[in-house]
Amino acid sequence: MAALLLRHLGRHCLRAHVNSQLCLRNAVPLGTSAKEEMERFWNKNTSSNRPLSPHITIYSWSLPMTMSVGHRGTGIALSGGVYLFGLSALLLPGNFESYLMFVKSLCLGPAVIHTAKFVLAFPLMYHAWNGIRHLMWDLGKGLAIPQVQQSGVAVLVLAVLCSVGLAAM
Template sequence: MAAIWLSAVPLGTTAKEEMERFWNKNTGSNRPLSPHVTIYRWSLPMVMSICHRGTGIALRVSLFGLSALLVPGSFESHLELVKSLYLGPALIHTAKFALVFPLTYHTWNGIRHLMWDLGKGLTISQLYQSGVIVLVLTVLSSVGLAAM
């Protein structure tokens, strides 16, 4: 119990003084710093986890973009506006692919995460296999949906 009181912060110190005391103590101890993401070798599961979070954020943000459809005017008027731009089929297909890719990736990878929650596919080899399967399914379903 006495050890707790010995390490207690003295009353009357400011946050700046405490921060300086903390850094002086830790810098002088020569302990290694905590690892940073730059020292890790990036693996497929690591990248896919980051991308899953990113696509989730992108999908959430895109809801605000889709809310533009609620502005005055009908869907047909917005469609006519896009048609009047005379964009080539390659650009339109690419734009449709770019719009549908985050949705399909997040969906397929979400199913993969649900399987993990059930305790399936948790070995290292299964992690990589399911990652490749998710990527293949994402590309195929994105191409198919963009072609519609």
């Protein structure tokens, strides 16, 4: 065991010695230091009088940008909802009917019930219709800016109408 340890240490030391010799032999001196490069970068940016990062003065929120963020957000929310529903079905006592009877016993008004149904249906409808829009883009259709705007409005209208229809059921 000691022989194996000595052999391993010997190889490690030999590798370190040979690698350090190779590194020093192949080293190339730097033209400028990091400090000089940083000073040159900051001097160039301050002389150009432009902002250092994109912000509201450069990029204002557009419909496609907002819908892209919304699509990702609804995807995350829907995934989280499915996981929570599945975990609650496994961990909570009782069955679905007992919880449905509990909600009915709360005597909530129809406006509250329809609003809750709409809030649950809208992310699904929005994500589904916007997903179809993305599939059309993958086919190379509707990529011109006016078409992107029109399809965005169409997705929003369809999502609201389908959500209202589902909430009315």
